[in-house]
Amino acid sequence: xxxxEVLSIVEKHHGNRGSLISILEDMQAKYGYLxxxxxxxxxxxxxxxxxxxxxxxxxxxxxxxxPRGKHLVSCCLGTACHxxxxxxxxxxxxxxxxxxxxxxxxxxxxxxETVNCLGACALGPIVVVDGHYFSKVKTSMIPDILARAKEGxxxxxxxxxxxxxxxxxxxxxxxxSLMDPRHEIEGHPSVRVTASFGSKHSWLAISSLWGSxxxxxxxxxxxxxxxxxxxxxxxxxMMGGAPCAECGAPMVPMIVRGGGIVQLCSRRGCKGHIxxxxxxxxx
Numbered sequence: 001x002x003x004x005e006v007l008s009i010v011e012k013h014h015g016n017r018g019s020l021i022s023i024l025e026d027m028q029a030k031y032g033y034l035x036x037x038x039x040x041x042x043x044x045x046x047x048x049x050x051x052x053x054x055x056x057x058x059x060x061x062x063x064x065x066x067p068r069g070k071h072l073v074s075c076c077l078g079t080a081c082h083x084x085x086x087x088x089x090x091x092x093x094x095x096x097x098x099x100x101x102x103x104x105x106x107x108x109x110x111x112x113e114t115v116n117c118l119g120a121c122a123l124g125p126i127v128v129v130d131g132h133y134f135s136k137v138k139t140s141m142i143p144d145i146l147a148r149a150k151e152g153x154x155x156x157x158x159x160x161x162x163x164x165x166x167x168x169x170x171x172x173x174x175x176x177s178l179m180d181p182r183h184e185i186e187g188h189p190s191v192r193v194t195a196s197f198g199s200k201h202s203w204l205a206i207s208s209l210w211g212s213x214x215x216x217x218x219x220x221x222x223x224x225x226x227x228x229x230x231x232x233x234x235x236x237x238m239m240g241g242a243p244c245a246e247c248g249a250p251m252v253p254m255i256v257r258g259g260g261i262v263q264l265c266s267r268r269g270c271k272g273h274i275x276x277x278x279x280x281x282x283x
Contacts (some may be wrong), residue, residue, distance in 0.1 A: 005030070005199070006038055010045045020048060020056055029198035029225040033064045063224075069104045069111040071149045072223060073097075074128040078117035081124035084265055085138075089125050090114055094138040094258055096146060109150070130223060131269050152214070166208050167275070169254035169262055174234035178254065180205065185214050191254070193238065194230040199220060203232070206264070215268075223269045226250070239266065246272035 011025045023046070026087035027038055043050045057063045059129050070273065075090045090112075094100055097110050104111040123135035127142075129149045134141070166188045170177045180192035185207040195204035202218030204227070221227060229238040229252045240253040240263060249267035251274070256262055265272040 003041060006041045007045065008199070020046060020053065021060070024057060025226050026198045028063055029200075029222060032222055033067045036065075057145060066102075067104055067108065068222070069108045070220075070223075071130055072247075073110055073112045073146075073149070075112070075114050076117065076124060076126040076128075077099070077114045078121065078124075080121035081126055084124045085213050086125045088139055089127060089137050089142070092142045093127070093146075096142055110146070132269065146216045165210055167210050167262060168208065168257035170257065171231040171234060171236070171238065172240075172255050172261075173231055173236040173238065174257065176231065176233040177257075178231070179208065183216070185209075185216060186212060190216070193231060194232050194235075195221070196228040196230065197225050204229075210262070213271060221268045223266045227266050227268060229264075229266060244270060244272040246270055 001002055006027065009030070010023055012026070013022050015259055020042075021041060027034055031038070039053050039057065040050060042048070043053050045054075056066060065132045073093060075086065075093055077090060081089075091103060092114055097105055097112060099105055099110075101112050101114045112241045119268045123133075125137045127137045127145060129145060134145055137145070150203075159206050163248045168177070168179055169191055175228060178191045178193060178283040181189040183190045183192065185205060186209055187245050188208050190205035191208050193204050193206070195202055200219050204218075204221075205216040207214040215221075226249045230236065231238055238252050238254070239250040242251050242263075243249065244265040244267065247265065247270045249265055249270060251263040252266050253261055253263045256275070263276075
């Protein structure tokens with residue numbers, strides 16, 4: 001860990017008590033987790049107690065005290081899932097990944113965790129991978145679930161899913177088109193913006209298909225990271241005022257060609273997006 005980098009992040013947020021979550025978000029984005037040594041520096045420079053900082057870091061699932069893999073696998077062991085075979089599902093995942101619950105594979109591809117409830121008891125056993133729910137899971141399904149995670153669970157079948165349709169958007173500040181025909185995603189021009197997270201700045205290409213969550217980026221963006229969006233034309237920050245109804249992160253409004261507005265959640269992996277055609281919202 002580079003102490004100077006940590007100090008730079010703290011200084012960026014001026015060391016104010018109210019900016020603790022922003023500081024931890026930047027550090028999670030940069031390092032992929034929150035090492036103890038890093039938290040001690042934050043405590044010293046912000047005047048917060050280490051106990052308070054650990055309280056925040058362990059309360060929000062966006063933060064991790066251990067290095068996380070690219071894909072987070074959550075296996076439910078709550079009562080309903082337990083009696084339907086949840087422990088056998090967890091053992092099968094451990095066997096396939098070669099790790100125990102709470103650990104990350106050596107290649108940083110997968111992190112496995114067990115949870116007490118995922119809120120879908122009637123559909124147990126439940127396994128969640130990167131926010132995607134798999135219901136009534138059997139041990140025989142685990143290899144396919146893990147393989148699909150590697151391929152990308154956000155990929156959609158454009159030709160067969162009638163809920164998927166393309167939208168063209170422009171910057172809500174300067175009204176310049178954000179469509180990039182040179183970088184297609186799923187056969188359509190992507191939505192191109194400039195992204196900032198941690199100390200990194202890069203281009204970000206988003207699928208223009210409503211219902212798809214496919215994203216291409218210059219730098220890998222860890223799950224749960226809150227990204228700041230900028231217009232590549234006027235360079236203005238694009239973040240809106242209203243927070244996401246699902247995770248509380250800032251929303252990013254864009255103007256839809258033909259009338260309407262789309263708002264994207266700025267947290268990587270959150271699907272709390274809103275599409276409003278003249279007052280009728282879709283989510």
